Amino acid sequence: MSLYELLRGPLLWVAFGVFFGGMALRVVLFFQLSMQKDKPIYRFFSWKWLWLSIFHWVIPLNETAKKNPVVTLVGFVFHICLIVTPLFLVAHGVLWYESWEISWWSLPESVTDYMTLIAIGSGLFFGIRRMVSPHVRIVTTAADYLLLVVTLAPFVTGYLAYHQYFDYQTIILLHMFFGELMLVVIPFTKLSHFLMFFFSRAVTGMEFGRRNAPSW
């Protein structure tokens, strides 16, 4: 089996398996532990405050956004590009179809090309911000930099592959490798916030809500 086939086949399965399995486990563990030790969540459960709390942060309708317009803007753009680009990329669409005969709508290539650049640029912005702002630097760990690299690597290699810079064969292998690496680390690192964000916002929203106070 060639390296390409390995990355395209079994390792991709492993990556998806770890990603979905890991996240499912995170959720199960959260419920399991919280039912024992976080009873107030269930006792004061409120759909209203859960949704309000999520809503005000999924779109930037909060004081933090007003106070930090630049970070908020770059942050939103970064996250949107991060999620939308890989899901709606034409080249990925072809692969989805090849593998499972599923297909959905995809974005024009010129758009995803820009989005890739924007993802990289905004990622760099956050990396530089980490280094230069004392209040961010002090909470930064090596893992934060590594995770930024892991997050950006698929985009950088994807960009290089699309434009066929350097040796395409090598780049595409790297691209697949980094993409799979990212999926694998998500459940075990702060990147899990892509899902836990909703849980966290829900519990805090309800805790403030039962005091009739906003959490945004």
Added chain:
Amino acid sequence: MGDKAANFNPDVFKKTAEEKSNARLKMWLEICAHCGLCADTCHFYLANERDPKMMPAYKAKKVLETINKKNKFDEDRLDDFYETIYGECTMCRRCTMFCPFGIDVASIISMARSLSASQGKVPKELLKAVEGHLESGNQMSITEEEWVDTLEWMEEELQEELPGATIPIDKKGADFLYVVNAREPKFYPMDISQAAMVFYLAGADWTMSRKGWDVTNLAMFMGDIAGATKIAKMVRDAAEELEVKRVVVTECGHALRSLQFESPIWLGRDHQFEVVHSVSLFAEYLREGRIKLDKSVFANERCTYQDPCNVSRNGGCAQDGREIVKYLCEDFVEMEPHGEYNYCCGGGGGFIPMAGAFKERRLKSGKVKAEQIKATGATICITPCHNCYDQLRDLSKEYELGIKVLSFKEMFEEALIIPEELKAKEDDEDEE
């Protein structure tokens, strides 16, 4: 016990850490993006020249590291940890409102205080007050006799002005039980007669209690949940025995937070009564026209309102305070930010009773509040919280604010319109 750690006991530490690590704390410590957006939401950070070590997530991170290294944790690290969790956070929860994930640094700090307490390392003043509270039923160790004497004395004082007014004790089935901060009988007994005056004029059906009358709960600030539970239970028992519909909490912030929102969790069930803060009750009386205020009394003053974190952000009464102000002040200026978004005055989280070694840091962290007040140009700062009250008085001295700090009750005493027929006949007095 007290300030100094007894010998460090890693087993107890580990056990406590495991006990206290709930799903939320674990999740928060893991997903914190280290984005730094919480930094300038904390008054400690702002007042200490933006010292990065004062930013909320850093303080939380310290706790995380402690837990992760629980085996290598020793007395020196405990000392460092202690300075952070007691000297650099008032658990005001302001940062929580601004964190994209809503990470509650205050509850992380609170958990850390429990860890510290498991090693016997707590501020000795807090410990003393809590021990006294558990023993005597109030944090100032006032005896039942002294308490009843104080109430009777205040009743007499009140009757000189309002002959019909009373301070009922243990009246079963009253509409509400009024509970206070033990500082009131000890240092400010007039607070009690002022409240009684408001209730009398409003025609309230109320009572005080011989037992469980001190609604403060400093054990909460010590991370001593077992102690906090016992203290809260004293109030609950008193209220449920008297079969009152509501418990009205004096102008005190943490008392409201602990009785209304935390104690139902500690005690495992809802109270059989409603908990209401004084500001909400006063607002209700004014709205319903049951008491009337003469606005002209403070017409020459500019007023501002200090939202106690535990009344506004953590107590949900931000609007009630503002409603009262409308009946009371001609010239009212808000601080910016205010309401739920207020900055803590710097006196919270047990800082005021912790006194001693913490005073300097307390005054320093109050710089943010001092500047906010200065910007309003106010001459009176109203606050319905005993801790804020003390802190603001200290801040006024320290930062030369030249303000009068007043509670609502103090202002009411001057501004309440008393119907002629209720006033004492002046025949045996010839003042004026």
